[in-house]
Amino acid sequence: MEETTPPDETAETVTETEPKLRPDGGDPQEAIDAQGDRRREGLDDRIFDHNAGDEQDGIPFVGAGPGNPRLLTVAGKELLEAADLVVHAGSLVNSELLDEYCAHAELVNSVGKDLEELIPLMRDAYEDGENVVRLHSGDPAIYGAALEQMDALEHEGVPTYFVPGVTSAFAASATLRTQLTLNEVSNHVAFTRPQGKTLTEEEDHISEFVEMGDVTTCIYLGTHAVRDTMDRLLADDHDPETPVAVIYHASWPDEDVIVGDIGTIADKVEEAGYRASAMVVIGDAVTGAGYERSFLYGDWANRGSNDADEAESD
Known part of the structure; x- marks a missing residue:
């Protein structure tokens, strides 16, 4: 997880719900291996069907940003406000963000839970028709250990996708x-x-x-x-x-x-x-000391307009 975290006691301000698990979650490692084999065979078709920020089917893996709730993306805010279940990264996520956007939802702290617990929990909720959000700190693509969860869920037939966040x-x-x-x-x-x-x-x-x-x-x-x-x-x-x-x-x-x-x-x-x-x-x-003016706003930037002026004068 990204390291923008307060001490663990901040998580105590949030009411947590103990998950009710089904025992038939499969073997996450087998799922990860199987998805890895699939990746070697070719790219996922959804890569060509969706852009980052699109509304998609499945469980979104949302980046909560570095800490300040105002640095949550618009897409992340909308998904959290519509969520029935939010599985979050404990004290890695600001409790103020959880209070502001997730007070209506069931909250589960993922800290201390392994894939054998988390995958059945999220799969069952999704299959029951709930809106499930997996909330990571920062951006889940940076030291987020997100892909192994996503691969395990995909192997269980649950689609997933990334929603970027502001990294620390x-x-x-x-x-x-x-x-x-x-x-x-x-x-x-x-x-x-x-x-x-x-x-x-x-x-x-x-x-x-x-x-x-x-x-x-x-x-x-x-x-x-x-x-x-x-x-x-x-x-x-x-x-x-x-x-x-x-x-x-x-x-x-x-x-x-x-x-x-x-x-x-x-x-x-x-x-x-x-x-x-x-x-x-x-x-x-x-410190930012010693930098030079960029070409973007120097002579290079005016090159096009100067060329046009010269052409017009001819």
Whole structure:
């Protein structure tokens, strides 16, 4: 799940309903494997029938956005307001959003529940004619573990689809009042996470991204590993003065911004006491200093009108 989260106690303000499950949910792993085989055979026909944002049949996997309820998309708001059952990501989703848009619906917290519980729950409700929404934090396409749920549901005959949300990196950029890409500063953006339980040392490419120089590196799910990450960057001889920002609970009421560099940010984060729920941004785009005027609004932009004027004068 995206890391824009408050402590778990925020979920206590929401009334939860224990799911009533049927025991015949099948084997989710078999379903995932079967859907994977299908994907190798060809693209889903629905890719050519629907655009993102279209009304579709099935269970929508909705991105709740980074935290602030106002950053929920219009499509997400409409689906939540019409929902009978909302399966949500616990404290990863702002309880204010649930109170505002889901108070009428049955709410089930997905935290601590495995696929063997979640799939029959959502399938049964959908087959009973209920409007079911699966609500993820941020955008479900970024570290959302959504596709395995969708594949398992599709294998059970329940159609699904994505409804995009605002990811936490974009909320962090807005908070910092800068762009993630800036002319002559950052031409690329990397969404990544540090090594740990689900990522081996060989799969951690943060140092490589920083080494490129013109990449803004956005680290999800890595607040607990800020010191380890910075120590590895220093060991790889990266400039200790490379800017770093840690945005805690981006767009939440208790949002906090810590700005430093590779050499100092770990001490600042540890002093603040944050171990989770923050976006780590590395690169010169953090400050926005030194960017050049883009071609879009320079001479290049006026090229067409100048050519037309010259042609008319001839």
